[in-house]
Amino acid sequence: MVDALNEFNWEVDYSKGIFSEAFLYFRNFLKEIGRRNNLTSDDLYRYSIDEFDILVKNKKALSRKEIEERKKGGHVMIFFRGKLQTFSGKDAKAVMNKEKVSQFFRKNLGNVTIIKGLTGNAGKISGRVRVIKNKKDMGAFKKGEIVVTHMTTLEFTPLFYKAVAIVTDEGGLGCHAAIVAREFGLPCIVGTKIATKVLKNGNLVEIDADKGIVKLLRNK
Numbered sequence: 001m002v003d004a005l006n007e008f009n010w011e012v013d014y015s016k017g018i019f020s021e022a023f024l025y026f027r028n029f030l031k032e033i034g035r036r037n038n039l040t041s042d043d044l045y046r047y048s049i050d051e052f053d054i055l056v057k058n059k060k061a062l063s064r065k066e067i068e069e070r071k072k073g074g075h076v077m078i079f080f081r082g083k084l085q086t087f088s089g090k091d092a093k094a095v096m097n098k099e100k101v102s103q104f105f106r107k108n109l110g111n112v113t114i115i116k117g118l119t120g121n122a123g124k125i126s127g128r129v130r131v132i133k134n135k136k137d138m139g140a141f142k143k144g145e146i147v148v149t150h151m152t153t154l155e156f157t158p159l160f161y162k163a164v165a166i167v168t169d170e171g172g173l174g175c176h177a178a179i180v181a182r183e184f185g186l187p188c189i190v191g192t193k194i195a196t197k198v199l200k201n202g203n204l205v206e207i208d209a210d211k212g213i214v215k216l217l218r219n220k
Contacts, residue, residue: 026174037061045172046070048118052173115192115199115214120166120178122210123187126217127164129203131196132156146205148195152177160184165207167195167214189214 130145143162171190181188187209206215
């Protein structure tokens with residue numbers, strides 16, 4: 001038991017070092033892309049994975065107005081009934097108001113079966129959902145389940161050894177969940193905004209992290 005605990009602690013410390021190093025490289029990469037396009041790292045965090053790909057390949061940047069709107073109110077993308085709904089700035093704030101979900105989602109959230117986010121790490125897999133909203137929820141996590149949470153921290157490390165995928169409400173290309181997923185080889189979708197609101201424990205879902213899509217197959 002002592003040997004196992006020591007091994008686990010070593011793995012945690014090692015992971016911290018890897019995450020820190022990976023984030024440093026990623027930050028330097030963003031800095032260089034930003035320098036070439038006259039953008040700051042903070043600007044680049046407002047890009048979706050597809051927009052970032054277009055920027056790198058075609059040097060086609062978002063307008064300064066759009067970037068500033070996203071800084072003020074965020075940026076929300078979600079598939080609803082086969083159509084991509086996009087909200088920025090004040091509209092995003094209204095949609096994802098923490099105190100009160102907007103009228104659109106109050107009426108339709110229960111009917112959402114496809115959730116769109118950003119690719120944290122590519123991969124495809126199906127599995128059962130385990131929503132983690134606080135430390136108490138971590139104790140119920142079972143091997144082979146999918147972590148669904150607002151955003152991950154180092155406290156989630158024990159779960160990553162048992163999880164088959166990660167889905168978060170918040171985060172971007174360089175967030176903790178994305179870095180962890182690459183290290184552990186887990187499909188990961190971040191920045192969904194509503195995963196913890198739509199999905200419930202036991203839901204069977206299909207994760208297509210290549211496209212940044214979570215598909216609800218059935219409720220139980």
